[in-house]
Amino acid sequence: xxxxxxxxxxxxxxxxFSGLDLEIASxxxxxxSGRSGIGKSxxxxxxxxFIVPDSGSVFFDGVRVDEKSVWDVRKxxxxxxxxxxxxxxxxxxxxxxxxGFKANSDADFSDDRIFELxxxxxxxxxxxxxNVSELSxxxxxxxxxxxxxxxxxxxxxxxxxxxxxxxxxxxxxxAMFFEDADLTVAxxxxxxxxxxxxxxxxxxxxxxxxxx
Amino acid sequence: METVDIxxxxxxxxxxxxxxPVGMSVYYRLNMTGAMLFSVLRMSLQLFLIGIFLKYxxxxxxxxxxxxxxxxxxxxxxxxxxxxxxxxxxxxxxxxFISFSAATFLILLYINVFVxxxxxxxxxxxxxxxxxxxxxxxxxxxxxxxDSFYRSIRKDSxxxxxxxxxxASHHEAYLPYLKESVQLALKPTVASMATxxxxxxxxxxxxxxxxxxxxxxxxKYQIMIMIAILVxxxxxxxxxxxxxxxxxxxxxxxxxxxxxxx
Numbered sequence: 406x407x408x409x410x411x412x413x414x415x416x417x418x419x420x421x422f423s424g425l426d427l428e429i430a431s432x433x434x435x436x437x438s439g440r441s442g443i444g445k446s447x448x449x450x451x452x453x454x455f456i457v458p459d460s461g462s463v464f465f466d467g468v469r470v471d472e473k474s475v476w477d478v479r480k481x482x483x484x485x486x487x488x489x490x491x492x493x494x495x496x497x498x499x500x501x502x503x504x505g506f507k508a509n510s511d512a513d514f515s516d517d518r519i520f521e522l523x524x525x526x527x528x529x530x531x532x533x534x535x536n537v538s539e540l541s542x543x544x545x546x547x548x549x550x551x552x553x554x555x556x557x558x559x560x561x562x563x564x565x566x567x568x569x570x571x572x573x574x575x576x577x578x579x580a581m582f583f584e585d586a587d588l589t590v591a592x593x594x595x596x597x598x599x600x601x602x603x604x605x606x607x608x609x610x611x612x613x614x615x616x617x
Numbered sequence: 618m619e620t621v622d623i624x625x626x627x628x629x630x631x632x633x634x635x636x637x638p639v640g641m642s643v644y645y646r647l648n649m650t651g652a653m654l655f656s657v658l659r660m661s662l663q664l665f666l667i668g669i670f671l672k673y674x675x676x677x678x679x680x681x682x683x684x685x686x687x688x689x690x691x692x693x694x695x696x697x698x699x700x701x702x703x704x705x706x707x708x709x710x711x712x713x714f715i716s717f718s719a720a721t722f723l724i725l726l727y728i729n730v731f732v733x734x735x736x737x738x739x740x741x742x743x744x745x746x747x748x749x750x751x752x753x754x755x756x757x758x759x760x761x762x763x764d765s766f767y768r769s770i771r772k773d774s775x776x777x778x779x780x781x782x783x784x785a786s787h788h789e790a791y792l793p794y795l796k797e798s799v800q801l802a803l804k805p806t807v808a809s810m811a812t813x814x815x816x817x818x819x820x821x822x823x824x825x826x827x828x829x830x831x832x833x834x835x836x837k838y839q840i841m842i843m844i845a846i847l848v849x850x851x852x853x854x855x856x857x858x859x860x861x862x863x864x865x866x867x868x869x870x871x872x873x874x875x876x877x878x879x
Contacts, residue, residue, distance in 0.1 A: 453778075453781070453782050454869040454870075454871070455778050455781075455869070455871055457867075457869065471868075472867070472868025472869055473868075475869050475870075476786070476870075479781055479782050479783075479784055480784045482782070483782070484779070484782040488775075489779065490773070490775040490776035490779050503780075503783050505789075506780075506783065506784050506785045506786070506789050507786060507789065508784035508785070508786070509783070509784050552783065556783070556784065
């Protein structure tokens with residue numbers, strides 16, 4: 406599904422990757438581990454074309470990510486990170502602005518669907534009327550997860566999405582993504598709920614090898 | 618009715634008024650005497666020279682010279698717009714020049730041909746004077762517009778990239794920033810129109826009345842120039858942003874870092 410092929414990348418003269426090879430198969434659940442600054446988030450940026458490698462290629466669903474194909478990749482992959490920047494207005498307005506993108510015209514942003522997912526993720530309905538800036542980190546992360554689920558993305562790039570959740574919710578969210586056979590998931594997380602899952606494969610970013 | 622001329626001696630009496638700010642600056646240690654006198658000197662010299670220059674411009678009244686001078690004015694406006702923004706001149710010079718020229722020429726032609734109905738469209742008195750007013754007034758809006766557009770996308774890059782990751786097209790992703798910047802750029806023009814005539818008598822009207830025009834002619838010109846300024850500002854701000862998009866973004870829809878002055 407996602408393949409990194411001999412990626413070299415450096416920022417301001419600092420080498421992040423020198424010839425990284427990594428392949429994530431369709432339906433696989435991968436936990437990326439390693440100290441901070443090792444390039445876990447850069448990996449997601451590469452897939453979405455926010456970062457362009459100095460050399461090497463990223464393939465998404467068999468297609469090389471470039472200036473043309475990247476716009477399609479962004480319609481298939483969902484990216485949620487630890488402090489999602491979901492705009493300035495009310496949460497409900499943000500949902501409707503996302504549903505207003507032409508590429509999302511088929512997505513089901515009905516109240517019923519939103520309320521159902523909010524309920525599953527333990528969010529209260531009245532949150533929709535609140536300003537995004539008033540939400541807690543955990544509420545924003547779950548709102549972002551709701552959007553990605555409504556958009557029916559099949560590939561998920563999750564960066565510390567459970568860090569602000571309580572224990573029960575961590576389990577619930579991890580199960581939602583790791584127990585759905587249809588989804589391909591790559592995640593960075595210090596929460597053991599992800600790595601403890603029997604479905605998880607572990608990739609060590611420091612040794613650049615599979616641990617499991 | 619002729620304007621009363623000011624003799625050189627009388628003009629000297631105006632400079633005597635400068636004793637007031639200089640005295641205050643010294644007494645309150647405002648540390649402004651040097652800068653103030655330098656600016657006064659520069660202004661006087663520049664206006665003195667432009668006075669001689671305009672005299673000949675009006676005398677010759679050659680359409681080609683007039684148009685050439687307007688282009689020089691546009692170039693100066695373009696450079697000050699870029700200098701006032703945080704963008705690199707090399708990257709944005711051509712698109713900004715094109716949008717300033719298009720906006721200024723289009724509006725001037727419309728006014729000179731259809732509104733004032735001049736026999737000679739490139740008449741110096743109308744082309745240069747009105748062109749100068751349009752440029753001078755849309756300049757500030759342009760600086761605010763282009764600067765806030767690119768700077769807010771850079772500052773807000775997480776939110777911007779996040780909307781790209783949610784399937785937004787490039788156009789959909791930058792639209793909120795475009796909206797904000799154009800609103801910001803037009804705000805002062807719109808606000809000053811609403812209080813015009815009550816709070817302040819606009820410069821053009823004052824000039825026309827002192828020049829012997831009757832107030833009802835003066836207000837017609839003032840209404841015309843205010844609408845022209847509004848239209849040329851929005852036109853040049855939007856054109857500037859649209860024409861710089863190609864230079865300032867990558868094919869991936871991300872902002873180029875090398876467009877900003879360090």
